[in-house]
Amino acid sequence: MKSYRKELFFHFPTRRGIVNITPQVEAALQESGVKEGLVLVNAMNITASVFINDDESGLHQDFEDWLEGLAPEKPYSRYRHNGYEDNGDAHLKRTIMGREVVVAVTNGKLDFGTWEQIFYFEFDGKRDKHALVKIIGE
Numbered sequence: 001m002k003s004y005r006k007e008l009f010f011h012f013p014t015r016r017g018i019v020n021i022t023p024q025v026e027a028a029l030q031e032s033g034v035k036e037g038l039v040l041v042n043a044m045n046i047t048a049s050v051f052i053n054d055d056e057s058g059l060h061q062d063f064e065d066w067l068e069g070l071a072p073e074k075p076y077s078r079y080r081h082n083g084y085e086d087n088g089d090a091h092l093k094r095t096i097m098g099r100e101v102v103v104a105v106t107n108g109k110l111d112f113g114t115w116e117q118i119f120y121f122e123f124d125g126k127r128d129k130h131a132l133v134k135i136i137g138e
Helices: 022-032 057-070 088-097
Strands: 002-011 017-020 037-043 048-053 100-106 117-122 128-137
Touching: 002 022, 002 117, 017 057, 022 037, 022 117, 022 128, 037 048, 048 088, 048 100, 048 128, 057 088
Parallel strands: none
Antiparallel strands: 002 128, 017 117, 037 100, 037 128, 048 117
């Protein structure tokens, strides 16, 4: 069994942002040489998420609006976590969207359903962040 590890790095100029990381994950899979197995992709920051969905800008804005309704950024005083950093909302958004995804690898390719893509969603940007890609298989 093979094991391969790669980190992906991000820097968002804004507090929140979504980036399609499917091409980087596919490149890591090719580098790994794994033909049958699993790919784990997880956010390595507590205020970010990795998720699978459709690559459609209207849907991405719907996520942003929905999450802001559930855990609005302001007023900061509504969150007990805030103190050193005003990012209590980012922690809640990450919990809702999830930490990681696992995708099957079949014949050396990500075994996706129709329209599925992998995204990194940052909720407290303006600084360096990263995600882990871990691939295991034959």
